[in-house]
Amino acid sequence: MTAFDIADAQRTAQALVSLRGVGKTFPSGLVALADYDLDVREGETLTLLGPSGCGKSTVLRLIAGLARPTAGSIDWRTPRIENNIGFVFQDATLLPWASVFDNVFLPLRLGGFSRESASPRVNEALAHVGLLEFSRALPRELSGGMRMRCAIARALVTRPALIMMDEPFAALDEVTRFKLNDDLLALKRRLGATIVFVTHSVFEAAYLSTRIVVMSRRAGRIIDDIRIDPELARDDDYRTSNSFADICRRGSLALRVAIEEATP
C-alpha cells in the first residue's frame, strides 16, 4: 500500500469519536488544550506522542469522560461505545486488597454482574493476558509487568470497542516493555478493538501504531499526523526495517519541533 492509499483508507473508516474545537482550561488558568480536533477511527491504534505537559493524557481523560471539556464538543458514533470504554492507567491502579480475579471482575461487578455470571468473561480476559493461573494472587505478589497485564485484562473484560492506554508501559524495564508491546499487538489482532495509546517513546509509537499524532506543548497543537500501514508485520524484523526507521525519523523530527515549540 502506498502512503496515499493508507491515508485514504484510514480516512474513510468511520470515526468512533470526534473531538471538535475541544479546549480544556483548569481552574488555575492553565490551558491544557485549545481548539483541538481529532477523529479516532474504528480499528486504528492511534498513538498520541508529545513532550510532557502537551495535553496527551488530557485528551484521553476527556474522551473517557474523566474530565469535561471547557470548550468544543466530543461526538460519539453511538452512546454504547461511549459507555463502554476500557482504560489502562499509567500505574496499574489495582485494588491492593483484592485478588487478580476480583480486580478484573470489578468493572462487571460495578455493572451489576454476579460473580458466577461474570466468571467466564473474567477468566477469558485473564487467559488473554496469561494470568489465569495467578487469579487468586494479590497485586503485591505480582511483578510490575504482571500487574500491568492485570490492568489490561480489567480493561478488556467489558469487551469495549475503544481502549485508552495512558503510558501503560512507561515504568517497566525494556525487556518487559517489548514483551508487553508484542502481547498488546496480539490482543489487538485477536480482539480488534480500537486503541488510543499515549507514550513518550517514538520507538514504541512506531512499533504499535497505525497512526501517530504528534502534539505540541502549545495547548496540544498537532505537529504531524503519521499514517502507518496496518498490514505491516510487527515483529523483530520490523524493528530493524527501513520503514520503521523512516517512521521513527519522521516522529522524532516532529517531536523535536514539538519540544522546541515548548521551550520559551
Added chain:
Amino acid sequence: MIPKRQAIPWRDIGVPLSVFLATLALWEGLVRWKNIPTYILPAPSVILATLIQDRELLFSSLLVTLGVTFEAFVIATVCGVALALLIAQSKWLERALLPFAIALQVTPIIAIAPLLLVYLQPGNAVLVCAFLVAFFPILSNTSLGLASVDFGLRDLFDLYHASPWQRLIYLRLPSALPQFLTGLRIGGGLALVGAIVAELAAGASGQGTGLAYRIVEAGFRLDIPRMFAALALISLSGLAIYGALAALSHVLLRGWHESARAQDA
C-alpha cells in the same frame, strides 16, 4: 506465590521480654539490697504475692473496668464510624460536626469527669468518659481513611459509573481500613484510660468498684503493694487490648498493606 504465614520473630517478643525481666530483677535486687520498706517501694515479688492474695477483689474490679472499657469502645467504634461516614458524604456536615468532636477531644477528660458525675449515675459517667476519649481517634482516623482514596482508583470507579453505594463498599471502606484500624488501636487504649480516669474521679467521691477505685482505696490505707498490684493489672490490660487490636489489624491487612508487610519483613 502467596507467602506462608511467618512465625513471630524472636526480636518481637524476646527482646522486650528480656528487658522487662531484667528491670524486674534489678528492681527486686535494689529493694532487697537497700532494705526499702514496702510502704515506700514494694519489691516485684511482694506485688505478685499481693496479686495472688487479693485476687478475688482485684480481678472482680478488673472485670468491672474492662466491662466498661469494652462497652465504651464498642459504642465509640459504632458512633465514630457512623459519624465519619456522614462527614465523608458532605463537607457541610463536616463543618457542622467536626468542631464539636474536636472540642470534646481537646478538653481534658479529668475536667469533664466530675461534671458528668454530677449529672449521671457513676457507672454511666464512667462509661461516657471512656466513650468520649475513645471516640475521637476512631472518628478522625476513619474520616482520614475515607478521604484518602487513591486518585487513580477514583478515576477507575468514575470510568465504570459506580454508584455512591458501590464506591463506599468496594473502594472507600477497604481504603479506609488501615486508618480505621489505627484509630481502633489508639481508641482501645484510650477507652481504658478514660474508664480509669472517670473511676478515679468517682472513687474520690466514694463511689465505684472498678480497678482505679481499688487504687484510691489502697492509697487511703497506705496499702502500697495493692496499689502497685492494681496498677500492674491496668498496664497488662492496656497491653492486652493493644495487642489484640494490633493482631486484628495484622490479620486484616496482612498481604496487601504496607504497615502489615513492614512487620512481616
